[in-house]
Amino acid sequence: MQEAFAVISGAVQSNSATDLDLISQVAKDRYASYKTAHHEWINAVESSEYRSALERIRHHSDILEAIKVRFPDSQVTNVTEADEIYWAVSPKGAVGSDRSLVDCHYDSPFAWAPTGGAIFYRVIIACNENNTVTTVFPAEDKRVKMTQRDFHGLDYNKDWHCVEGSIPEGRYRVLLKMHYLIVPNGSEVWAPFVRWINVLWTVLSRETMRMSADPQNIFESFVAGLVTVCRVFFNYFYWFFASFVILVMICYGLVNRSSVLLSGRKR
Numbered sequence: 001m002q003e004a005f006a007v008i009s010g011a012v013q014s015n016s017a018t019d020l021d022l023i024s025q026v027a028k029d030r031y032a033s034y035k036t037a038h039h040e041w042i043n044a045v046e047s048s049e050y051r052s053a054l055e056r057i058r059h060h061s062d063i064l065e066a067i068k069v070r071f072p073d074s075q076v077t078n079v080t081e082a083d084e085i086y087w088a089v090s091p092k093g094a095v096g097s098d099r100s101l102v103d104c105h106y107d108s109p110f111a112w113a114p115t116g117g118a119i120f121y122r123v124i125i126a127c128n129e130n131n132t133v134t135t136v137f138p139a140e141d142k143r144v145k146m147t148q149r150d151f152h153g154l155d156y157n158k159d160w161h162c163v164e165g166s167i168p169e170g171r172y173r174v175l176l177k178m179h180y181l182i183v184p185n186g187s188e189v190w191a192p193f194v195r196w197i198n199v200l201w202t203v204l205s206r207e208t209m210r211m212s213a214d215p216q217n218i219f220e221s222f223v224a225g226l227v228t229v230c231r232v233f234f235n236y237f238y239w240f241f242a243s244f245v246i247l248v249m250i251c252y253g254l255v256n257r258s259s260v261l262l263s264g265r266k267r
């Protein structure tokens, strides 16, 4: 089992700056009209120099090596079907479903699921300067700012984090969200399941986030609302579970006490 805090920090080599400059520029050209957060699946990007730069970053040896150092005796593979370009929202002004990207949260709700120690891992890479926004990992009392080439990795299901700060008027923030499956030697049988549920969640949550930003009909409004409720429930799963157990214990105690009192009166 892989336990303990899973966050890693690093930076890809300076020769990647050209690729990151290109990604930032193309993202700005394509997404600057969005006033809310916008995600683009990398696998949906057409063949181009932009796509080639994205491919080089997602397979970058500095990222793969950093993961392998943190998780020795494991196999690390790309999960490209979940990779995205992220045109970031300013934490200060985020509204609606965009709040779920900045308020404290887990990225995925399956911390309780058995995985045989396999970890679905997200690495965030900064494509441009990001010194006005801070990512906070409260469990480690860790606060990180990112500048171009910096990356941070986290357990998609178990690392609670929040985003603070703001993006000043006229500036923008482009990040890449890359995904990797970390499977300890001997746990290979768990890999397809862990990959499947997390990719499914990534696609489902992204599409419903799009729906809630601009619902086209009553069904899309309903689905978006349902997923928002589920996200809150899973984010606070342990709190709800503990509350439920305490409530059951109180009810059990009250029922027991009243039956003792009633049987006493009958005598």
Ligand SMILES: [Fe+2]
Binding pocket: 101, 105, 106, 107, 161
């Ligand atoms: Fe997140």
